[in-house]
Amino acid sequence: VRVDAxxxxxxxxxxxxxxxxxxxxxxHFDDQTPAEDVGYxxxxxxxxxxxxxRARPEWMLLALTCPGPGPWVxxxxxxxxxxxxxxxxxxxxxxxxxxxxxxxxSTLGGALVAEPRTRSGARPGDELWVTGTPGLAxxxxxxxxxxxxxxxxxxxxxxPLAFALALDAATAAMDLSDGLASDLPRLCAASGVGARLDAxxxxxxxxxxxxxxxxxxALAGGDDYELLFTAPPGAxxxxxxxAYGVQAxxxxxxxxxxxxxxxxxWPAPAFAHFSERA
Amino acid sequence: VRVDAxxxxxxxxxxxxxxxxxxxxxxHFDDQTPAEDVGYxxxxxxxxxxxxxRARPEWMLLALTCPGPGPWVxxxxxxxxxxxxxxxxxxxxxxxxxxxxxxxxSTLGGALVAEPRTRSGARPGDELWVTGTPGLAxxxxxxxxxxxxxxxxxxxxxxPLAFALALDAATAAMDLSDGLASDLPRLCAASGVGARLDAxxxxxxxxxxxxxxxxxxALAGGDDYELLFTAPPGAxxxxxxxAYGVQAxxxxxxxxxxxxxxxxxWPAPAFAHFSERA
Numbered sequence: 001v002r003v004d005a006x007x008x009x010x011x012x013x014x015x016x017x018x019x020x021x022x023x024x025x026x027x028h029f030d031d032q033t034p035a036e037d038v039g040y041x042x043x044x045x046x047x048x049x050x051x052x053x054r055a056r057p058e059w060m061l062l063a064l065t066c067p068g069p070g071p072w073v074x075x076x077x078x079x080x081x082x083x084x085x086x087x088x089x090x091x092x093x094x095x096x097x098x099x100x101x102x103x104x105x106s107t108l109g110g111a112l113v114a115e116p117r118t119r120s121g122a123r124p125g126d127e128l129w130v131t132g133t134p135g136l137a138x139x140x141x142x143x144x145x146x147x148x149x150x151x152x153x154x155x156x157x158x159x160p161l162a163f164a165l166a167l168d169a170a171t172a173a174m175d176l177s178d179g180l181a182s183d184l185p186r187l188c189a190a191s192g193v194g195a196r197l198d199a200x201x202x203x204x205x206x207x208x209x210x211x212x213x214x215x216x217x218a219l220a221g222g223d224d225y226e227l228l229f230t231a232p233p234g235a236x237x238x239x240x241x242x243a244y245g246v247q248a249x250x251x252x253x254x255x256x257x258x259x260x261x262x263x264x265x266w267p268a269p270a271f272a273h274f275s276e277r278a
Numbered sequence: 279v280r281v282d283a284x285x286x287x288x289x290x291x292x293x294x295x296x297x298x299x300x301x302x303x304x305x306h307f308d309d310q311t312p313a314e315d316v317g318y319x320x321x322x323x324x325x326x327x328x329x330x331x332r333a334r335p336e337w338m339l340l341a342l343t344c345p346g347p348g349p350w351v352x353x354x355x356x357x358x359x360x361x362x363x364x365x366x367x368x369x370x371x372x373x374x375x376x377x378x379x380x381x382x383x384s385t386l387g388g389a390l391v392a393e394p395r396t397r398s399g400a401r402p403g404d405e406l407w408v409t410g411t412p413g414l415a416x417x418x419x420x421x422x423x424x425x426x427x428x429x430x431x432x433x434x435x436x437x438p439l440a441f442a443l444a445l446d447a448a449t450a451a452m453d454l455s456d457g458l459a460s461d462l463p464r465l466c467a468a469s470g471v472g473a474r475l476d477a478x479x480x481x482x483x484x485x486x487x488x489x490x491x492x493x494x495x496a497l498a499g500g501d502d503y504e505l506l507f508t509a510p511p512g513a514x515x516x517x518x519x520x521a522y523g524v525q526a527x528x529x530x531x532x533x534x535x536x537x538x539x540x541x542x543x544w545p546a547p548a549f550a551h552f553s554e555r556a
Contacts, residue, residue, distance in 0.1 A: 010370035012337050012387065013294070018370060020339040020385060024377040059290050061298040063341070063383040092288035092296060095383070099302040103377060105341040107298060107385040109290065 008119070008174055009053035015112045017055030021045045025102040029155075035072045037155035038104065039079025044157050046108040047087045048175040048225040051164035054117045055110030057087050062094035063105040076104075087161060113165050119190035122172040126230040126254040128195055129170075129237055131160045131246050133205035134180050135214075138221015142211065150207040157225035163244035164227050169235035176226045181219040183228055185259055191230075194257040199264035203249045216267035230254055286397070286452055287331035293390045295333030299323045303380040313350045315433035316382065317357025322435050324386040325365045326453040326503040329442035332395045333388035335365050340372035341383040354382075365439060391443050397468035400450035404508040404532040406473055407448075407515055409438045409524050411483035412458050413492075416499015420489065428485040435503035441522035442505050447513035454504045459497040461506055463537055469508075472535040477542035481527045494545035508532055 009017040023029060023042050043060065050057050062080065066073060084091055089108065132153075140146045140154030159175065167173070174187050180197070188195050202218050211217040231237055241248035252262075287295040301307060301320050321338065328335050340358065344351060362369055367386065410431075418424045418432030437453065445451070452465050458475070466473050480496050489495040509515055519526035530540075 010337070010339070012370060016291070016294070018337070018339055018387075020341050020371065020373045020383075022341045022343055022373045022375040022383070024343055024375050024381075026378075027376055059288070059296070061288070061296055061385050063298050063300045063385075065300055065302050065381050092290060093298065095298045095300045097300040097302050098305055099379065099381060100304075101377065101379060103302075103343050103381040105298075105300070105373070105383040105385075107339050107341075107383075109296075109387075 008049040009055060009116070011112065011116045017050055017053050017110045017112055017116065018107070019046050019049040020105060020107040021049070022103060022105045033155060035075035036079035036082070039076040040083040040156055042104050042106045043080055043083035043087065043089060044159060045177065045225055046106045047089065047161055048157070048159035048177070050108055050110040051159050051161040052117065052173050052175040052227060053112070054114050054165055055112045056165060057089045057108055057110045059092045059109045060084065060089045061107045062091060064094070065097045065099040065103040067100055068098060114168070117170060117173050119172050119174045119187045122187060122191035122193050122230040122254045124193055124254050124256050125233070126171055127233055127250050128197070128252040128254060129229050129231060129248055130176065130180070130226060130251050131163065131241070131248050132224055132226035133203045133208060133247065134176065134224055134226070135208040135218035135221035136205045137223040138179065138217050139205070139207040139211055141223070142217060142221065143207070147207050154223055157223065159225045160227055160244065160246045163241060163246040166240060166244065167229065169231045169237065170229040171231060173227055173229035176224045176228045177222060179220045179222040180228070182222070187228060188259060194255040194259055195252055196255050196260045196262055197252040198262045201249065201251045203247070213267055215264055219267065286327040287333060287394070289390065289394045295328055295331050295388045295390055295394065296385070297324050297327040298383060298385045299327070300381060300383045311433060313353035314357035314360070317354040318361040318434055320382050320384045321358055321361035321365065321367060322437060323455065323503055324384045325367065325439055326435070326437035326455070328386055328388040329437050329439040330395065330451045330453040330505060331390070332392050332443055333390045334443060335367045335386055335388045337370045337387045338362065338367045339385045340369060342372070343375045343377035343381040345378055346376060392446070395448060395451050397450050397452045397465045400465060400469035400471050400508040400532045402471055402532050402534050403511070404449055405511055405528050406475070406530040406532060407507050407509060407526055408454065408458070408504060408529050409441065409519070409526050410502055410504035411481045411486065411525065412454065412502055412504070413486040413496035413499035414483045415501040416457065416495050417483070417485040417489055419501070420495060420499065421485070425485050432501055435501065437503045438505055438522065438524040441519060441524040444518060444522065445507065447509045447515065448507040449509060451505055451507035454502045454506045455500060457498045457500040458506070460500070465506060466537060472533040472537055473530055474533050474538045474540055475530040476540045479527065479529045481525070491545055493542055497545065
């Protein structure tokens with residue numbers, strides 16, 4: 001075992017990366033979420049973890065707890081199959097149990113395509129990068145009338161798997177699942193470094209810009225399943241991103257300590273603790 | 279992938295066996311079940327699957343959905359650690375999510391110590407064997423006043439792992455999780471054979487014998503996590519069992535088709551369909 005709990009994946013037998021993710025009805029999705037999207041997403045979120053660690057997805061065990069068979073389960077299963085086909089995952093088994101509320105856990109295994117990449121390799125002077133537009137999925141659940149695009153980002157996330165596997169230059173990476181404001185401090189803590197986020201560099205999707213507090217949405221909106229990573233200055237990140245059809249934006253830099261936001265105030269009040277630390 | 283869904287384990291990468299099991303509060307355990315026993319058992323039931331397939335447990339990912347931190351989770355975690363230490367399992371990661379009812383999924387990986395053993399190798403003329411005393415765990419939940427021993431069988435099952443790994447002679451095996459009346463037909467269907475169960479050979483634990491319908495308890499009581507297996511006549515099963523401190527009993531034989539009970543009537547009415555098939 002080389003990488004242990006606390007990272008996106010565990011690694012066993014040298015090259016086998018492992019990750020598990022649970023989605024709970026009423027917590028991670030609501031009654032409005034199509035069952036097919038729940039099935040798709042529970043696979044995609046684990047693919048996102050494997051990509052961050054630089055492992056190509058191989059197999060999945062799926063544990064489904066639900067009230068019983070029926071159209072919901074049929075649609076859920078179609079979504080699982082969609083995602084498995086899209087990301088090259090082979091469903092090898094699992095368990096189905098009865099329960100009054102849907103709980104679903106995906107356990108995915110994948111083969112490392114290089115040394116495992118963790119959250120702990122960032123160094124002061126590295127650039128800080130993100131794929132996609134942070135907060136778009138968040139706009140999908142925060143907005144009273146989300147756009148089709150924001151809803152799609154929320155329900156059908158497409159982790160940048162091929163890009164993540166090809167990304168040699170990154171010194172540290174993690175998938176963006178809880179939002180920048182939660183995930184960046186984790187990456188910094190794991191690496192023993194700080195970061196400076198530049199508000200002017202944050203790519204704001206029109207749906208995020210249309211939110212009452214766009215910066216809050218971009219920083220606190222979770223569920224993006226994009227890649228947050230660090231790389232030395234001069235790495236050809238944008239060219240690689242373009243080659244893989246992925247948006248990548250430099251949003252700041254790694255520093256010695258503290259997490260600072262430049263060009264804006266932290267959205268109040270939930271973010272007060274960042275100002276104190278910065 | 280060599281063994282697929284429908285068996286106790288999947289096998290990937292030639293020698294890596296995989297299994298997942300879910301336990302749901304109110305379904306698989308009740309309010310009276312100590313949290314420590316829930317933690318122990320969710321590991322043990324997956325160890326049981328690996329043993330049946332002849333894989334030595336190695337790692338586990340644990341997915342816990344629960345209302346939040348507290349004494350229940352602390353005790354649960356102690357039970358998980360107990361079982362991991364006992365069966366040689368290394369907890370490498372997982373996911374913790376919030377939900378109003380406890381749902382826990384263990385995903386275990388193990389290394390095959392020989393060719394994977396499935397449910398499908400039984401041949402007419404093979405003897406039918408079982409470890410332990412079927413129905414004892416069932417007596418633990420069916421009885422109004424279960425004995426300490428029956429409760430222990432229910433809450434702290436000890437799958438015969440070392441014996442299962444050493445058992446070269448078995449032609450087919452599965453773990454006994456839903457009771458003989460459910461599991462034996464599965465083994466027979468997978469192997470394309472029938473079976474003759476001899477009521478006089480069924481080992482009746484005193485707690486099972488004390489039930490209102492002992493035969494029903496022995497046949498329908500689930501949760502034993504013992505081994506049901508077939509072996510050619512003359513295999514030195516009893517000597518091997520003795521060497522590993524396991525009780526093994528020959529309870530019948532494999533036939534061409536049908537599932538017959540000899541020396542007793544099928545407990546009515548739930549078992550009527552067996553008589554029809556026999």
